Amino acid sequence: MNTSEMALDNNFTNSSFNCAIDNFKQAVYPIMYLFIFFLGAVGNGFSIYVFFQPSQRKTSVNIYMQNLAVSDLMFVSTLPFRATYFLLGSHWIFGDIACRIMTYTLYVNMYCSIYFLTVLSMVRFVAIVYPFKHWKLTNVKYARITCAAIWIFVLGASSPLLCKEVAGYSTPAKCLDLHPSKSHSLLVMNSFVLVVGFILPFCTIIVCYVFAIKALLRSKTPQNKKMVSHKKALLTIIITLILFLICFLPYHILRTIHLVRSSCSQANLPMHKALVVTLCLAAMNSCLDPILYYFAAENFKARIRNLSCR
Template identity: 40%
Template sequence: MENVTGGLQDNSSQCESIDDFRNQVYSTAYSLITVLGLVGNGFALVVLIRTYRQSSPFHVYMLNLAVSDLLCVMTLPLRVLYYVRKGDWHEGDFLCRISSYALYVNLYCSIYFMAAMSFTRFLAIVFPVQNLRLVTENRARLVCGAIWVVICLLSSPFLISGQKFDPITNKTKCFEPPPPGKSLKKLIALNYVSLMVGFVLPFLVIILCYAGIVRTLLSRTHAARRQRGTGTRAIRMIVIVLLTFLVSFMPYHVQRTVHLNFLSRGDTTHCENVSMQKLVVVTLCLAAANSCFDPLLYFFSGEGFRSRLSSLRQSMKASTMQRTDRRKPITASESGENQQLKTG
């Protein structure tokens, strides 16, 4: 941030630097997100892969969401190292670009996979007959493939910004905003595109789907309410997805837009910059934390996820018992009983 606040040194004595706050919060938050994200999504991925024979369209979306989250959290340790070293990047230009890119790919893939899961649940509840014909595993795979390709292509501008050497601090910088100028104007334009396409559009789809689901559930007759499983999963999904958007995605997108427009102004003070940057730190941590919230989606609203977990446990228990029986020595009495059975 030295580039942004370099012209405001006259006010710097009145406010503390953002560096200590940023380094402490990012290193702590990213470490925690890495551990929780690896454990939660790694466990979910094992369950989903081991029970792949019970596949469904919803299962396909959950699998892709878990892969997306894992790819993201695997790059977070590089950010932890950067902030533990107090903003000094040693890992090279390529990893700097990939780390930034992976975070945004995960963010928008997660949003679109949630939108696809919400639309799938909407069809299952509001149009159950058409759902059997329209929603198939192959179509779910095609949708996931399209999401990966489109998001990876649309996020490619984040590969443009790599490491930069800062002569003032004598450190190599990464993950820093551009200084005011042409690059900032391009970033503001890019922000509005990603805001509308990556957040507002899928969020509207999700809201419309949930409105349709709630309306259908409320208008069901008493006899139709016997299908409580689908309705309960839908309500759980609505709660978890909306909480993820309100806690993780919305604050980040709102604050990012405000911050970039704030940087384009020339009448800001150093204290105002520090306050704005602290909000950026907090909201970016919340955005990265979506990787920790997604396992809740699998467990509480995933189609048969808990039954998959139960069947996986039973199969593992059965295989363990079989191995134990093979290793167990045959006693003399058991041998005699076997001989009697053969001769009888």
């Protein structure tokens, strides 16, 4: 999955094949990557500190959010390297092995974030629609097992990125530049990534949102503690859906359209530039996730207030 992502990303946004928009990339990527790195490192670093406080309540939701925060922090840690590459005029100075590890880490955590957000929506959906059933999905032990399974799956699926032949660059100095490849093979890889890495999670979140809304409209529960729980569950699903719509949907749509229309004509230059912007939006997810923690995590606000008082 992530092998395809790397190939597509590098082919469309990091190579001389993409209609000579190097100046645009070198103006946009460093600023955006460093901005996202700063916000993401501060936001997720503080979130991890709050989540791992001894007094913080251990729930399945918080377990998933802990892993999401760790994933995002690992994601943003790769961005200064990418920013440096473009600041130096598309020249990699950190060596071949570092390039493979950096690329591997970046895409592992991008797709881990997608899966953790999806599972969070499913857990909140179950809490609203089936509060007395499917308890395993909301069980802390089951949450830890699910998180481990996500990490193992994405790490394993991404492992080909550690091979130079798969990464596809010609020299270590151009490690973020994919050597011009066959559009047909990229289109096939994109189809797999699109379905497994985005469409299935996105459709799952939409289904959770629709049925959660229906369940709440039918509910005659009075205004009590249960309603507060329902509100927090619905907030989780809504924020997750918004993150997908803003951060991941534009990138996956434009990447697919660009593959179909792979010509390098003057008319397609705006699409090449738009793809650069949508990749930045995808990276921005890592610094927007703390908003989800603040509004939807268990006892997160209370813990922040306690730390502020101290």
